[in-house]
Amino acid sequence: MRCLLPRALALGLSLCVPVVATVLVAAPSAGRAADADSIARGKYLFDAADCAGCHGGDRAGTAPSGGLGLDTPFGVFHVPNITPDRQYGIGAWSVADFQAALRTGIGHKGEYLFPVFPYTAFTHMTDGDSADLYAYLMSLPPVAQPNKPHQVNTPFGWRALLFFWRILFFSEGALAVDPARGDDWNRGNYLVHAVAHCEECHTPRNVLGALKPSMAFSGNVGGPDGQNAPNITSDVATGIGDWSVEDIQRLLKSGLTPQSDQVGSGMKAVVRGTSKLTDADRHAIAVYLKSVPPIHVDLPPPKPPA
């Protein structure tokens, strides 16, 4: 047997054997530990991004096997199965395929994905984070449930037309770090934009369904369940300018507003995810949100439920 460690060699061959044996025994368990860590980090991101809110898998014993119909002005999009089933889920996808879908909005067969899948946010995710999400999804039980076809009005169902939409409204890539703002703000910026995609509900859209950047976080009429996602800019009269960082943190942890009302509608699922984050991450989101410039928009009351 060859001794790999020069120090052990200096101490004599007798010490060398146990040292090599320890290295050989330690290596595979270190590999497993790294995988378990990656899966745990992936689960954390899965909650933070509320992937379950659309794909399912938020209750114990359930997996993100899809099926939910998302009602939009363009028709109904049926959410696909993202369990590791090789036939009906993403079990045949490589980590690179998965990362490409999140970063570029292009699917396994090279098709443009509909932006109802918030890849316009996930494009900002780091490769490390998307690899962890993949590790988590691949650790789940496969579910052999076929996808339902979308029922979308012509011409919005034609994937090829997304070519033009993407030129107008999609910019791929990482978020710029602003060193002047500090770690909390930058972490919050990342969580809000790349992971938790808060703007997807809280920013109004144009007629082609793209977010209006000049109106960021100023609220959106006709959100989930016909409710409005409120103005969460720092405008005092119409936004949440009078909430403290602690008030926002409490909402993200418990769903309670400063008036001790429980948030409902689409925000309930978001809070199910943010309640599982660390206090430091909820703090970072709140610090970022407090920095959003005020926009004065008084939203009309929510539509009565159909």
Ligand code: HEC
């Ligand atoms: C707002 C709802 C929504 C959320 C949140 C969401 N997705 Fe999706 N996702 C969809 C829809 C709808 C599609 C189908 C898009 C299409 O057909 O072009 C999709 C497609 C996908 C695909 C491609 C699957 C395929 O078969 O082509 C992957 C992978 C995926 N989502 C992963 C995720 C992950 C991981 C998260 C959380 C980080 C997530 N999604 C969050 C709605 C959502």
Ligand code: HEC
């Ligand atoms: C799926 C859509 C959706 C997403 C994503 C979402 N929200 Fe909300 N949010 C809502 C809706 C709808 C309400 C209103 C709930 C109600 O009226 O009970 C709300 C309420 C709120 C409120 C309370 C505002 C008030 O005036 O009472 C805050 C603060 C808030 N959201 C912050 C966030 C943050 C931060 C994120 C990202 C981590 C986020 N939201 C992501 C839909 C969403």
